[in-house]
Amino acid sequence: MKNILIIDDEEQLRKLLGRIIALEGFSVTEASTIKAATIQLQQQQPEVILCDVRLPDGNGVDFVATVKKAYPGTEIILLTAFGNIPDGVNAMKKGAFDYLVKGNDNDRIIPLLHQAVEQALLNRKNAVKLEWTDKYRFDTIIGQSKSIQTAINLAKRIAPGDSTVLLLGETGSGKEVFANAIHQSSKRKDQPFIALNCSAFARDLLEGELFGHKAGAFTGANKDKKGLIEMANGGTLFLDEIGELHIDLQAKLLRVLENGQFIKLGDTKVSSADVRIIAATNRDLRAEAGQGRFREDLYYRLNVFSIPLPALRERTEDIPALVEVFLQQLAKRNQAPAPAVSAEAMSLLKKYSWKGNIRELKNVLERAFVLQDDQLILPEHLPFEIQQHSGVSTAGLSLAAVEQQHIRKILQATQWNKTRAAKLLEIGLATLYRKMEEYQISPDFSK
Structure with a gap:
């Protein structure tokens, strides 16, 4: 229920x-x-x-x-x-x-x-990914800046072994890409790579996902279920947002790291699996451990090899290369030519702080790809928070007027495809319909 x-x-x-x-x-x-x-x-x-x-x-x-x-x-x-x-x-x-x-x-x-x-x-559902693919490799990681190359070189040295790896970096900085690349460069590459976002589940749900359960372990458990640790046997389990793992589950994960053993929910016997753990976090786990929110012994066990990943704002020289690759991907997906980026727009992209890092850059480029005309991305095709560094002005307009103009422009650019427009606007479809009604936005097909 x-x-x-x-x-x-x-x-x-x-x-x-x-x-x-x-x-x-x-x-x-x-x-x-x-x-x-x-x-x-x-x-x-x-x-x-x-x-x-x-x-x-x-x-x-x-x-x-x-x-x-x-x-x-x-x-x-x-x-x-x-x-x-x-x-x-x-x-x-x-x-x-x-x-x-x-x-x-x-x-x-x-x-x-x-x-x-x-x-x-x-x-x-999207918080758990089971992949048997080599699409993420070290040679697919974009960037020639010193900070990203340092991270790549360290990861390459660590990858062939079985040691636990801790990836450190902000949200959207590419931790899952690195984890996948490490797996693909290891002796486990022909076995599954399973990724789990620990923050997407409550404690009880996460315990079942990780360790599995026996039939009758709780209401609704009608049959045995394999956990992700068992499913990843022989391969790699990537635990993203490990800092969100409940303190009770941290002890159970520590046992897996030490001897590969665990107990399923509702079971009395010990199960075992041969799995490599790669963990990631945007938190300071040492500080968390010092405050009692993360087990100190688990922190040291995870931190055998740690790799800091730079934020996008710390490697702005890589932005043009990232933009080029992402626009080529968008062009291929949409079966259209890849647009160029004006010098003014590229300057804005390099000045922006990118709190969402590479993931945010991808979203911004997807929106610009839809809005651009004549195969050229200009400052006005970028979100308002990025335009603030340019001469594009909304002075004299109320927030409502700015929002109305922006929604109409997105709808026109997507040929009034509301599902796609809602995605580009980063709002729910129901919200878009309400905004259209509120602002009396409708297509004029007579033009």
Whole structure:
């Protein structure tokens, strides 16, 4: 049964919403404050959170960023009695699935809830990847900067052995690509490479994913299930966001690292697997261990070989080469010529801070690819936060007017393909429809 968490300090509304949602077949839990909701999240990770914007101990929009950082697979729908465009835009930027106004959007809650649950399940599915491919190799890693070449050379030296590797770097800096390349350069290359994002699962779900379970181990466990450690036997298991692993599971992972042994949920006998562990994190695990949030013995066992990966802003000289490769990939996928990038646009790309690193660069280029004309990407084809360093000005326009113009331009560029437009705008499809209605945006096919 799919779990929904409702956070609202208005008890009558919260109880009413809970009854309605339960009738749809969902399991519902409730909280009246962010503090209480945080405890609920630690105990049972819901697929979707319905959260009021104004709460006694905090703001729902800010809570979105907190939740998405700790539980990226969970989707959040914000509810407010005082809808306003800036809050809506801010909520979407921080990762909210959608933003509803109480009373006005009541008929949309249930359909939107089903959409959000579907997306959450897809997030969870994508958090586990089983690959038998050599598409990621050291010679496919782009960049000639000293920092990235240092990382590549160290990884090449480590790859042939069986030692545990810890990859350190910000989100989107290429940790999974490096893990795959290490696997492909090892004696295990003909065996599976399995990647797991530890932050996408609550503790109980993650334990089952990693170690497997026996039939009857818990309600709904109708048959035995292999865990990812067993599935990766002979190959490599990549544990991304290892810093999010629950402290109880850290002890069990330490046993796997020391002697390859583990116990499945509901089992009494010891199982074993020959698996190489590559872990990755954007946290300072030494500091986490010092504060008791990460086992010190596990940290030292993981840190046999550590490889720091540079952030994109630390190797801006590699951006032109990355841009060229990504645009060639987009051109091939869309069966169209690859556009050039103007000097002004390239200068902006090199000045930007890239908090999302290579992953963010790919998304920006995909949007620019759609918006560009005459096979040339200009500053105005880049997102507003990047344009701030150029002469492109939106002075005199309200936030609503800027948003309206941008949505219309994206829709026109995608020939009114709303699914693709929503992806480029980085908002939910339901949100796009609401924005189109709010701004009265519709195609004029008479032109």
